[in-house]
Amino acid sequence: MAEAHAYGLLAEFDTPEALLDAARRAREDGYRDLDAFTPFPVHGLAEVLDIRDTRVLWLGLAGGGFGFALALLMQIGTNWSYPLDVGGRPVYALSAFAVIAFELTVLFAALFPAIGMLALNGLPRLNYPVFAASRFHLASRDRFFLCVRAGDARFDPEQTAQYLGRIGARTVELVPA
Amino acid sequence: MAMSEAPILPRDQSLGDVTDQLARIPLHFPTRRRWLIALSLSMLLLTLFAVSVVVLFTRGVGIWGINIPVNWAFAIHNYVWWLGIGHAGTLISALLLLMGREWRNSLNRFAETMTLFAVVCAGIYPVLHLGRPWYLYWMFPYPATMGVWPQFRSPLEWDIWAVLTYLTVSVVFWYVGLIPDLGAARDRARRRGWQVFFGVLSLGWRGSAVHWLRWQQAYRLLAALAVPLVVSVHSEVSLLFAAGTIPGWHSTIFPAYFVLGAAFSGFAVVAMIAIVIRSLFSLKNLVTDDHLDILGKVLLATGLMTAYGYVFEFFDAFYSGEAHEIQTVHDRIAGAYAWIYWGAIVFNFVFLQLLWWQWARRSPLVLFLVSTSVAIGMWLERYMILVTSLYRDFLVSSWGSYTPTFWDWSIYIGTFGLFMVPFLLIIRLFPVIAISETKEVLHEEQAEASHG
Numbered sequence: 001m002a003e004a005h006a007y008g009l010l011a012e013f014d015t016p017e018a019l020l021d022a023a024r025r026a027r028e029d030g031y032r033d034l035d036a037f038t039p040f041p042v043h044g045l046a047e048v049l050d051i052r053d054t055r056v057l058w059l060g061l062a063g064g065g066f067g068f069a070l071a072l073l074m075q076i077g078t079n080w081s082y083p084l085d086v087g088g089r090p091v092y093a094l095s096a097f098a099v100i101a102f103e104l105t106v107l108f109a110a111l112f113p114a115i116g117m118l119a120l121n122g123l124p125r126l127n128y129p130v131f132a133a134s135r136f137h138l139a140s141r142d143r144f145f146l147c148v149r150a151g152d153a154r155f156d157p158e159q160t161a162q163y164l165g166r167i168g169a170r171t172v173e174l175v176p177a
Numbered sequence: 178m179a180m181s182e183a184p185i186l187p188r189d190q191s192l193g194d195v196t197d198q199l200a201r202i203p204l205h206f207p208t209r210r211r212w213l214i215a216l217s218l219s220m221l222l223l224t225l226f227a228v229s230v231v232v233l234f235t236r237g238v239g240i241w242g243i244n245i246p247v248n249w250a251f252a253i254h255n256y257v258w259w260l261g262i263g264h265a266g267t268l269i270s271a272l273l274l275l276m277g278r279e280w281r282n283s284l285n286r287f288a289e290t291m292t293l294f295a296v297v298c299a300g301i302y303p304v305l306h307l308g309r310p311w312y313l314y315w316m317f318p319y320p321a322t323m324g325v326w327p328q329f330r331s332p333l334e335w336d337i338w339a340v341l342t343y344l345t346v347s348v349v350f351w352y353v354g355l356i357p358d359l360g361a362a363r364d365r366a367r368r369r370g371w372q373v374f375f376g377v378l379s380l381g382w383r384g385s386a387v388h389w390l391r392w393q394q395a396y397r398l399l400a401a402l403a404v405p406l407v408v409s410v411h412s413e414v415s416l417l418f419a420a421g422t423i424p425g426w427h428s429t430i431f432p433a434y435f436v437l438g439a440a441f442s443g444f445a446v447v448a449m450i451a452i453v454i455r456s457l458f459s460l461k462n463l464v465t466d467d468h469l470d471i472l473g474k475v476l477l478a479t480g481l482m483t484a485y486g487y488v489f490e491f492f493d494a495f496y497s498g499e500a501h502e503i504q505t506v507h508d509r510i511a512g513a514y515a516w517i518y519w520g521a522i523v524f525n526f527v528f529l530q531l532l533w534w535q536w537a538r539r540s541p542l543v544l545f546l547v548s549t550s551v552a553i554g555m556w557l558e559r560y561m562i563l564v565t566s567l568y569r570d571f572l573v574s575s576w577g578s579y580t581p582t583f584w585d586w587s588i589y590i591g592t593f594g595l596f597m598v599p600f601l602l603i604i605r606l607f608p609v610i611a612i613s614e615t616k617e618v619l620h621e622e623q624a625e626a627s628h629g
Contacts, residue, residue, distance in 0.1 A: 016620065017624075035385050035387070036386040037383060037384045037386075038389065039361070039384060039613060040357075040614070040617040041617065045386045046386055046389075046390045049386050051386060053390060056394040056395050060398045060402075074318055074329075078318055082324060082325060084328060096329070097330075099335040099339065099413055100329060100334070103338045103339050103406075103409070104338070106405065106406050107342040107345060107346060109402055110346045110349055110398075110402050111349065114399060116395070117391045117394070121391055123388075124381055126377065126381045127381065128383055131383070138364075139383070140361035140363075141193050141196045141361070141364070142192035142193035142616075
């Protein structure tokens with residue numbers, strides 16, 4: 001199969017330790033376009049694959065700021081538009097606005113990262129090339145997959161497959177694009 | 178993250194078996210008949226709720242026993258009670274996640290589900306109590322032609338934002354935690370219908386390393402937000418009371434007292450659900466006796482903290498030296514509603530003392546009965562706080578009494594249907610225990626054992 005039509009090679013491992021080990025060796029041997037698929041978050045995998053992304057956390061901060069500003073603007077704005085004098089109490093009562101300001105801060109600090117997490121992950125995307133792999137359903141069960149994508153400079157269907165076998169893969173499968 | 182604790186899950190199970198066991202529950206539902214019986218009974222209760230609400234809407238809140246002076250009763254009493262039950266779900270899933278307590282992983286999914294519908298049951302009460310609930314939308318700032326905006330300085334307005342935020346964040350937290358498990362169920366599904374159902378809901382989750390990284394960040398952030406939310410929602414509820422000068426309410430202990438009482442009743446209901454679910458779905462390998470043991474300890478601890486609130490009420494009244502405060506304490510222990518007060522003491526604290534013994538905590542039957550008694554006890558306590566404070570305040574001329582009517586009871590009993598029907602549907606359709614999180618703990622324990 002020509003390289004252009006392949007998504008990559010999917011190598012299966014039995015344990016997270018084996019996956020971590022293989023991923024580390026593949027990085028050392030010059031592979032860069034790697035991904036991994038695991039049934040649960042594997043501690044240290046992101047470091048090994050050199051994935052760094054803190055945008056979700058920043059979205060949380062942005063959401064909090066947005067919610068807080070929105071709540072204050074809403075409460076001050078409505079009281080400005082229709083000032084109600086209740087027994088001489090202050091119209092712009094920041095202490096009375098605190099509860100809703102807090103609630104909306106939390107609400108948007110939760111919504112932004114939750115929606116942002118899906119958006120950054122490219123979800124929803126109901127189909128994806130790796131789903132075509134015959135053993136991929138095990139990635140949500142108890143198997144750990146390392147994927148060398150076809151875009152990698154060192155990618156070669158045969159040699160990379162042999163290489164993956166050498167570093168301990170139980171099975172190696174070519175995933176069509 | 179793995180602390181040097183005793184393992185909570187039996188180590189001799191494989192990750193694959195755990196996945197298959199949990200994914201099989203929705204796909205090949207094991208206890209069809211018992212589930213159907215439970216669902217039918219819950220549907221009956223839900224029907225009772227619907228009928229009562231229709232009657233309420235057509236005839237008004239006069240069908241309830243509320244009057245002057247007791248103008249708040251079942252509606253707010255049950256609101257506080259249901260909301261309190263909801264809080265334990267969030268505490269289990271959020272607080273314990275942040276603290277790295279592995280035992281939460283077997284309980285968090287159904288505890289969160291419990292939270293969702295307990296909050297729905299709670300949230301419906303202030304709406305019903307509005308009198309003219311069809312004007313609910315007046316609570317929201319919409320550009321009305323009348324030019325009137327909602328009054329944001331009013332505690333009633335705080336309520337709606339607090340409850341809606343709590344509900345929304347709980348739903349988001351629940352769903353984000355569920356996505357990887359929906360993916361696992363999709364991969365196990367053989368029938369087309371289930372494949373489509375889980376396929377669509379899992380949004381194409383594939384467990385990629387970068388997905389997990391962002392998922393963990395989002396999940397933990399949500400947990401970190403949910404914890405202050407729990408405390409704020411119930412403190413806010415208690416502020417509605419404490420901000421009034423009614424004797425028995427006007428106390429600084431209220432926010433803490435309410436939040437702890439909420440956790441107390443909520444953990445009791447979590448224990449009840451855990452016991453039922455583990456026996457119904459044969460999940461003793463995942464919800465172990467150790468889990469029950471811990472739940473028992475938490476129940477005992479939160480119970481003793483609640484007891485401190487009771488003691489403080491006496492202290493508060495006598496330390497203030499205010500005649501009306503002291504009178505209210507006297508009314509509680511020896512007044513017309515003394516049986517409520519003593520009922521709360523007995524149901525909350527007397528049977529609870531059994532949990533000092535390990536055999537009682539590890540016995541599903543004993544723990545279930547104690548938990549039931551706590552749920553009843555906390556219900557009585559909320560009744561006591563409301564009614565015994567209101568029925569006799571400052572002026573003898575405004576003393577009265579309160580008796581719940583049939584419709585008070587029917588709506589309350591009906592909310593069990595409102596809680597149970599969606600809860601039963603969820604445990605029918607989704608994995609009841611968090612698959613990926615359970616596997617993570619199991620793997621950590623196994624790795625720890627093999628490294629010595």
